[in-house]
Amino acid sequence: MHVPGTVPPSAPAPQENPAVSASAEDPTGNTGRHARRFGLPVATALVMGNIIGGGIFLLPASVAPYGTVSLVAFGILTVGAIALALVFGRLAERDPRTGGPYVYARGAFGDFAGFLAAWAYWITTWVSNAALAVAAVGYLNVLIPVNGHRWTACLAALTLQWLPALANFAGSRYVGAVQLVSTVLKFVPLLLVAVGGLFFFDPDNLGSFNASGGSAIGAVSASAALLLFSYLGVESAAVSAGEVKNPRRNVGRATVIGTAGAALVYLLGTLSVFGSVAHDRLVKSTAPFSDAVNAMFGGTWGGWAVALAALVSMTGCLNGWTLLSAQTPYAAAQDGLFPAAFARRRRGVPTFGVAVTVVLASLLTVYNYMSGSGKVFEMLVLVTTFTATVPYLLATAAQIFHLASGRRERVDGARLARDAVVTAVAAAFSMWLVAGAGYAAVYQGVLFLFAGVIVYAIMAARRQARLENS
Template sequence: MTSTAARPAGAAAPDVPTPGAPAGPPAPAPADPGAAGPRDRHARRFGLPVATCLVMGNIVGGGIFLLPASVAPFGTISLVAFAVLTLGAVALALVFGRLAARLPQTGGPYVYARAAFGDFAGFLAAWSYWITTWVSNAALAVASVGYLSVLFPAVGAHRWSMCLAALAVQWLPALANLAGTRYVGAVQLVATVLKFAPLLLVAVGGLFFFDPANLGPFRATDQSAVGAVSASAAILLFSYLGVESAAVSAGEVRDPARNVGRATILGTVGAATVYLLGTLSVFGLVAHDTLVSSRAPFTDAVDAMFGGTWGGTAVACAAVVSMVGALNGWTLLSAQTPYAAARDGLFPKPFARRRRGVPVVGVLVTVVLASGLTVYNYTAGSRGVFEVLVLVTTFTATVPYLLSTAAQIHFLLTGRAEQVHRGRLARDAALACLAFGFSMWLVAGSGYAAVYQGVLFLFAGVLCYAVMSARRQRAAA
């Protein structure tokens, strides 16, 4: 049910269509009052190449460097799971493209959920997405320390040197964000090129050194084929988180109705290609028995291709660049959704402030929270609590996906489509249902503990919504 709470005086006009309005193109998005003016040389809208790099860079973080070893125990049947997941991810990407064409505004899932189901659903999408981003940023920074210690052994000498390195990895991308969207795009483009070069070297070049004898059995466990695919898929499910990246930053993309959908598809397909070819090449380069116990499968693959032991350094460099690039993109996304919600009075007003095209308060709050969680991780000396929080994000990340795909189904059933063509309607409905099923699979794959704790974490935001909703009503009285 759509909330009937009045908008506070002076607040930005909602970006959502009026419930019950006749079908047709939505009204143009209102001008962003906080956006940088045309003379601000530090703010620049992203073109298609940078938007595509944002999607690819956020999907492919550091996990790709361990994925082949993670799924090797199931055998080469895990490639089938990869293919199935890729179809689901592409369907989700297509849905985000269609939603962005309908509502090309910053906020992505928040905008779509609020347009379809009202303020509360929009808030839940924004809250859950925000939780996901800053906790994931802390996890990426902590994970990067392992690769940094390969390049600089002194980093891993003491837990506080590791903590300082993790904080530096978080704050450098944050500073790039604070410098303006112009620099965010530049860093993202360079990082994507640098990290994909070695990955493509293994993914494509490795096929020339491919040895079928290294593949091992098709099914390496006693499970049925369906069971093995499901088990390996549970590990791979979250490899595609980030397909919404361009949609969340739609307000910073030139011609978003056209470019967001293209960037989402190109980025998702590009990341899927690297995943599939990279995993296949590693399977064919490293003997199965070795791969199962490998801690650095891409290092082993590079060593198998060229000999020597320099593969570890090369892969460590690629991993650090990959994670810094991912942090650069995720830091921007972590501020965009709260920014959109704050403009509508559903998040604290400071989150709506922008400078040089970037929501500065959102960036600062996010990096401070992630830094606090990082320090706590090293202070406590135990990964228990930290791992629980990271596990929670596997659930909170899927909440915006479910709400977005449900919103698309809602728009199609109510006839509120930007361009209603009968043939396209059937296609969009099939894609939306497939994407909704994929999102449900993501939830199921996160496990009972993650869903239980994630729901508690999600409902903690209800108190924040109650305060913001009451404030809006008082302002309107």
């Protein structure tokens, strides 16, 4: 009989660290000196750092053509993201092992669902890393001219990917330190604009509520499609639950606090830029935060300051996503669903997974610069919006499964009703992410998923052969 919230009997039991035994507080048994270094502050920084990457520095200009109605889209997306964060927190209470959505999907629906969650999430992470590194080069170019030659820019993008990878190779304690420092540093200029901009706020700069001229509902949906990718990362603490101290308590708190904090920065930052920069100028801006600082204090030093802040932000984001890119394959490899090499750990970090991820992201980066086509790479970025929703939907479905069949929730009717409403909102949010990705991105993403089905078939055949020979 399959007990809700546990691994089904047909699946191999997760392997524990042979050097130590698991405790009640640490079901992963991973208590090495270089592991389990993430307390609540660092786990929260991981969530906020992964949600707030470089996109925040371009968002106000991206949604400006739709007018202030885009703030409504921000609000709706924030509600959905926090609902998803609450779902991850509930699921982490049941199973606080490393892997996040993979662990939840496999525990509820078996190996194939778990593999799809792990595979889709893995694709999301390394493609996002490549996109983030290429985008970071644009900010680096403000400080040091590197875009003059294609290979110079490519080398800069590769360097920005490998530096965080080296921090991961050094151990999870160093990953946490880099993440905490980079998150604190990047919030200085962001808060300067988000809070300081309110004192320079001019309502005449806002422009029309619905500047697109179409229906308000259509404008909300269109602007939301541009903002969807900005909220990816709410699952960060859940994916790294095995490295979080007291995960049953801290994963949920870090996820909600980190998501709410990121949303507050998004909303205040966008509102301040809207009120500081004239709407007609903002629509054409390529550096809206720089323009806002220049408008507030005069001069042209804002471009340098924001470019530096963007680089710090993206480096921290790459640092966190590099760790997450290896954690899900690590959990899947322990269960025999990914190649065994992905289960190798050193100093609390799945080093093989980090190496494979950074190599794939590097190859994709080189391809982007060699092809000279931004459209191909842009499509791959949109694909990540779709692939990320696969583990989101599977995790939400796992929560629905527990609510419908679990006995513990039925004891408390109020909690059951509250969790049911939150889960319904999270499910709707995940479906909206799929719609926002667009038809072409969904088509490309499905091809990536089907490639994973072939990999799963090979891994399943090998497992079956081992069972027959044992």
